[in-house]
Amino acid sequence: MSASVSDSQINNLFQKTNELDQDLRFMALSDLYKIISETPSVFTNSPRLSSQLITVLIKALKDVQSEIKNQAVKCFKPLMPTLSSENAIQLVLSLDVKPKKTTITSTVYTMAMHNVLENLVVDQKTAHTIVSKLLPGYLNYKEVISKIDYIEIISDLIRYLGIAMDDSEKDKTWRLLIDVCFQNDTLIARKAVVALCSLIKVLNTSQVEQVLEGIEEAFQSQNSKSTSYADLPSQSTRLALLSGFFKVDSLKLHPFINRIVEVIISELQIDKLSKVDDDYDKQISTDQVRSEALVALSVVVSNTTYEQISLHISEIINYCRLFLSYNPLAIEDDDDYQMDNDVDADDYADFSDDDEELNQSDDDTDDISWKLRRDSARLIRTILKHQPSTLLTIYQVVFDSLINQLDDSIDSVVDECLITLTTIIEFTSLDSQYYNIDNYRPTDSDSQEAESPLLLLTKALPKLSDRISAILTPKHRSETNLFLKFFSSLFDVTDGLGAQVGPILGKLEVLTDLNNTINLDLLNFYASLLKNNRLTDFEDYLPKILTNIQFAISSHDSTLEGLNAFDAFLQAYVQVTPSNVSLEELEELICSKALTKNLSSEIRQRSLMVLTNYIVIVKVSEDHFLKIVKVYSECLHFESLSMCCIFNIGKAVEQSYANDSFSPILGQQLAEPVLNLITRSEFRSAVLTTLLQFSKSKTIELSQDTKLNIINSLRRVSKTEYSNFSKKQHANLVDIITHLLENTDIDSDIAQTLSEIIIQYSDSDLIDPVLIVRLTKDTTEKIFNTREFFQHLNSKVGKESKHGARIIATVSCYISDDDSLINQNLENLNSQLDLLYSVQFLTQIIRNRGQKFKVPLEVFLQQLDNEDVAIRQSATEALGVLVKYHINEYLPVVLEQLLKVDSKLRPLYLESLVIVSESVDKKHANDIWDTVFQLLANIEDDSEFEENTCTIASKVLFNIGHTYHERLMTLADKLAMSELIHTKYTTATLIKQFYSDELLIKIHSGLFRDLLGRCSLMVFNNNLHLKQISVNLLVSALHSAPFIALQIVAKVLGNIIDKELLPKREYIKVIQIGPFKHKIDNGLELRKSVYEMIYNLLLSVEHSNRFVSVEYIINYEDIMMSLINKGFRDDNAIVLLSSIILSKLVTIKPGLLSTGDILSSLIASFNKILSKQLKETATKQQVENQQEAIKAVIRSSKKIDRDIVSNRSFHNETGLNTVQLSDWQNYIKEMKTNFPSYYAEVYE
Incomplete structure (x- = not known):
């Protein structure tokens, strides 16, 4: 059909649905389906056509051919969004055709009604009209329990139109459904359970409570009618309903969580666990209910927080321990099986398996006690995944029982125990959320503090290894992948198994050979094995391992994983060089992978990375080294590989130790090809970084011509692309030239090139003064005629240029009459001439001469009051440099003055101390630290808050705290000083800076977790500045240390949302500018920061499954x-x-x-x-x-x-x-x- 369809074409199709030929009728309906799906506007814009189509489809439902009925049912899906409310109601009522006979299959009208209701798009009023007209006719108990259509229509009405039901309709519906659930053990009853669970979504808390009470009444009523031990179907029904409610809408159940958990636990019938019923069928039924209860507990745990279920967690874990060894048919003496919940796990002897029938597979026995053992292992895993804080309890209560159950006669039990043990071990890693999100609870006992999960795992390793080793037999070949995952996790957490790894590897090799596959689990296992164990512990197995890795790299489906495994081997190779392996074939294979054009860029790039590690670690011959260098050279010309290749060349240059005897080949063959790519802006940063590695290398000496070519090329490109270079790129460029000068002879041409570069950067904001000074110094030292060079620069570099004074001061140190220049600049300061130039000149002289040059403090102190900002800043730098080199004499004076000067000068004095504190001995560091905090305490009485003073003070403290960590231990006391706003603000700012240091945070994670928790409470302080810095700190911590920050932010987020996200009158000011009044909201930045914090919280949770436990408290x-x-x-x-x-x-x-x-x-x-x-x-x-x-x-x-x-x-x-x-x-x-x-x- 064409995109544009006319009414006549559609009418023609309507006519064809009346044809005698069934194929023509089917094709007409198919064409109509296509039109509805592709051009629904045809019917949306024509109520007449819609009405006709409804008539056609309803008539088709009566067709004798089933495929035509099904096609008509299919048409209702795309049709529904096009219908008006009136047509939708008309259609629903037309399909309300109830079956007259008892049936166990749905009628075609019910199937059509399902598609209609599922795709119905109507407003609340229309939805309620449909419900009110349709629902009452189906709320008939006798009809519901005999005709499946009734329960299916009710289910669809609840699911798709439940929101439109009024309270009376909801009440009648749930009462009917409860009756159907409990009084029938049929498919209809199970569908009623699903329907009632769906209804929960549209009930309020009061209605949910009524439903729970109704369920309990129906359950008790059903049990009272039974003369047997218990009405087992009703128990199953109640469990199915409770777990179903949690799956659908757990929030509605949270107020009743304790009541529900107690009901589920009661179905475990712990008090009767040691008693085997004489009626075998009844025992099977009882165990089936117990299994369902364990599954229900898993659902509850998966949908609640630790706080909500904390009262029952330890109890549930203990019950899991009991069920792990549950095997009633193996119990010979009930008196030997004590069910006291307080008894330790060791008091339970392993059940002997005298019954040969129990040693069969799951399908060969009617006994289902194995389900309880399996489900309890699963429940433990669920608890751990969703409540990581239980890890220590799981180790203490149930870990040993899981190990014991590895010799269970039922394979599925062994599998679940193995998977659960693997999960426990993964959570034991120091990088897991148990440690990283502060999952220790204040309810833990004192004895727990003396133990850690890792310690308990280490103690259990011998037994665990023996049990696992015992089942590494051909009988368990189907569990090979589970074994591989288990050992991968174990190696990662325990850093290997030492001498035990060899025998285990031998047994695993038998299993992998039997399976005759090299899959991803095996390769990941190899990677973990090689990473965490010594090669000497399994050296005999290395040839086979490398053969499998080579095969994996050869296979396109596993190339990346094979490369990762070989990379892990190379890291192990660093420690020990095995004598029984040859790597030449692997080398050849990886080279070919890097050069194969039809492979993905990802594989080729990974191949290059592995080759780099290979030549850095493995001693190879010169021929092989040249071959790999040729691979680099060829890959440089492939656009998709160029960046990766440049990076790896740089890494090879930086770490060229293993093959340093011929590593100069790298410089000879690759330096200039890399240089040629600098004209490409997208590669420029990588090229400069790699050239910097070449210039700094001690083992690769570039030729004089190559050095000159690099210098000239860099000068040209920096001149033509100056404005397109980033600050980092400019810095690298100057750094490269500086390093190249170390062993390079300078002739007049090079001198001219270098002077041009110096002059070019003399007035640049894009270069660090330190770098330009270093380039000037290194160039001056290389030049024969220093005075001529000085005069040339002095004539070209003006006094107004940004770095001119530093450049001239640096060169002046190499000419004989530099003292006259110093005196001239000192005189200029006294005469108030060329102040900025003179201050910068003298600052550089002090840097160059250090303790050999000294001027009075007043030379720079008097310039701190200057109106020119640039002069004040330069004088502040000069003061810091002067004090740094004459600290014993000048630091006490500056610290004394700091406590006396006014608010205008305080930031400048502190800026000078930032320079001093960068490298200061412990005694002077303590003096600075104490004085800064004294200053912060002194300025509390000032009327204005000095944010700038606090910010700069934090930089001073950061330098000291970063060097002398013992000072960090005092920060908690500073935060406790509730009345000292400046002290608290500065301390929080200081902590924020520390959170940028990943290593320091890891070293003192406990301290910084405590400090962050204290700072988080400042959000609720009355002072706006403390609120702001607290939120800013939380944002930074979420960025840099989410493993610490997430738990803390999640805990305070609710209160922050309640109290800090609305504009507050006290923060809003109205100012008059001319005739206009303007409203200033000083709290706006705080609210923006809070929203930024929320966004970062969502990002952290989204991008890491390590924080799944935090997600449940957000x-x-x-x-x-x-x-x-x-x-x-x-x-x-x-x-x-x-x-x-x-x-x-x-x-x-x-x-x-x-x-x-x-x-x-x-x-x-x-x-x-x-x-x-x-x-x-x-x-x-x-x-x-x-x-x-x-x-x-x-x-x-x-x-x-x-x-x-x-x-x-x-x-x-x-x-x-x-x-x-x-x-x-x-x-x-x-x-x-x-x-x-x-x-x-x-x-x-």
Whole structure:
């Protein structure tokens, strides 16, 4: 069919559906389906055609041919969004054809109704009309339990139109469903369970409580009718309902969590665990209910936080221990099996397996006690994944039992125990969330503090290794991959198994040979094995391992993993050089991979990286070295490999130790090819970095011609591309030249080139003065005629240039009459002439001469009051440099003056101390530290807050604290000084700087976790400055140390959202500028920082599964509602931030859109922004701000519509009902109509 379809064509198809030939009828319906799907507007714009189509489809449902009925059912899906409310109601009522006979299969009308309700898009009023007309006819108990169509229609009404049900309809529905659930053990009863679980989503807390009470009443009623030990189907039903509720909407169940958990635990029947029922069938049924209870506990644990279920966690773990060894048919004496919950695991002897039938596979025995052992192992794993703080308890209570169960007669039990042990070991890693998110709880006993999971694992290693080794037999060849994953995790956490690894590897090799496959698990195992064990412990197995790695690299499907495994081998090779392996074939293979054009860039790049490690680590012959260098040379010319190749050449140059005898080949053959790529802006940074490695290398001496070529090329490119160079690139360029000069003879041509470079950078903001001074110094030392060089520079470098004074001062130190220049500049200072130049000149002289040159402090102190900012800054630097070289004499004077000067001079004195503190002995460091904090205490009485003073003071303290870590231990006391605002602010700023040092944070993670926790509470301080620095610190910590910050931020986030996201009157000031009054919101920056913190929190949780436990204490609904009720009603800058956060939030948690009134509130909030009318007197800035806000809303709306609402893969996650979909689609339609140009312009 064409894209444009006429009414006559559609009418023709309608006629064909009446043909006698069934094929023609089917083809007509197929064509109609295509038209509805591809051009729905044909029916949207024509109610008449829609009505006719409905008639045609309903008639087709009566066709004698099933394929025609099915095609008609299929057409309802795309048709529904095109229908008006009236036609939708008409269609639903037309399909309300109830079966007359008892049936166990759905009628075609029920299938059609399902498609209709699933794809229905109507407003709340229409939805309620449909429910009120349809639902009462199906709430008939006798019909429901005999005809499956009834329960399916009820289920669909709940799922898709439940939001439109009134309280009376909900009440009647759940009461009927409970009766059906408990009084029938059929497919219909199971469908009723699913329907009732779906209904939970639209019930409020009070209604949920009534449902729970109704379930309990029905359960008790059913049990009272039974004369048997218990009504087992009703137990299963109750468990299925409770776990189903948690799966559908766990938040609704949280107020009743303890009651529910106690009910589930009661079904474990722990008190009767040692008693085997004489009725074998009843024992099987009892164990089946117990298994279902364990599964239900897994669901509950998966959907709750530690705090919500903490009362039961230890109890549940202990029950898991009991069930791990549960095998009632193996119990010979009930008295030997004590079920006291307080008894230690060691009191339970392993059950002997005298019954040969129990040693068969799962399918060969009617006994299902193995399910309990399997499910308890799974439950332990679930607990650990969602409640990582239980790791230590799991080790103490159940770890040994898991090890014991590795010799279970049932393979699936062994598998689950092995998987759970692997998970426990992974969580034992020092990088896991157990350690990184402070999962120790204050409820832990004192004895726990003396133990750690890693210590307990280490103690259990001998037994664990023996048990695992015992089952590494051909019988368990199907579990080979589980064994490989287990040992990979074990190696990573324990750093290897020492001498035990050899025998284990021998048994694993038998299993892998039997499976005859080299898969990713095996390669990952090799990588972990090689990384964490000594080669000498398994040297005999190396040839086989390398053969398998070579095979993997040869195979396209496993090349990357093979390369990773070989890279791990190379890292181990550094420690020990095995004598029984040859690497030449692997070398040849990897070279070919790097050069093969039809391979992916990822594989070729990884090959280059491995080759680099290879020549850095392995001693190779010169021929082989040349061959690898040739690979580099060829790969440089492939655009997709150039960057990677440049990087690896640099690494090879930097670490060219193994083959240093012929590493000069790298310089001879690769330096200039790399240099030639500097004209390409995209490669420039990498080229400069690699050339810097060449210039600094001690083993690679570049030829004189190559050095000259590099210097000249760099001069040319820096001149032509000067403005396109970044500051880092300029710095590297000068650094390269400086290093090249170390062993280079300078002739007049080079001198001319170097002088041009110096002159070029003399007035540049893009170069660090230290680098230009160093280049000047190194050049001057190489030049024969220093005075001529000085005169040349002095004539070209003006006194107004930014670095001129430093350049001239540096060169002057190499001429005989430099003292006259010093005196001249001192005289200029006294005469107030050329002040900036003279201060900078003398500063450089002090740097050059150090302690050999001294001037009075007053020379620079008197310039600190100068009105010229540049002079003040230079004088501050000069003061710092002077004190640094004459610290014993001048530091006491400066510290004394610091406590006396006014607020204008305090920052300048502190800036000078930043320079001094960069390298200071411990005694003087202590003096500076104490004086700075004394200063902060002294200025508390000043009326104005001195933020700049605090910020600079923190830099001084940072330099000292970074060198002398013992000073960090005093910071907690500084934060405790609640009355000292400047002290607290400076300390928080200091901690923020420390969070940029990853190594320091790891060394003192406990200290910085405590400090961050203390600072987080300053968000609630009354002082705005403390609030701001506290939030800024949390943002920085989320960036640099999420493993520490996430737990802390998650804990305070709720209060921050409640208290800090609304504009506060006390922060708002009105100022008069001319005839106009302007409102200044001093709290705006704080709110912006809070939203930035929220965004970083979402990013951290999204990008790492290590923080899954934190995710369960973050209230995403609170975040969403804060955006809707606060963010989108705030300043334009906050609106923009809120739109970004919203897009991220719905991506992480799409189900939020269907929660409560969130979607309707969001639409209302968006519409308020879109419909906002500015006054005619609005300024240009106000108009632009409004336009930006509208674009932000449209951007978020388009992303939500495209990625979430219209993406069917998200439908199960969002759970949007018919009414919500209708409201959203109407909103999008209206937005497109009102803002067509913006909608087309804005990108998500």
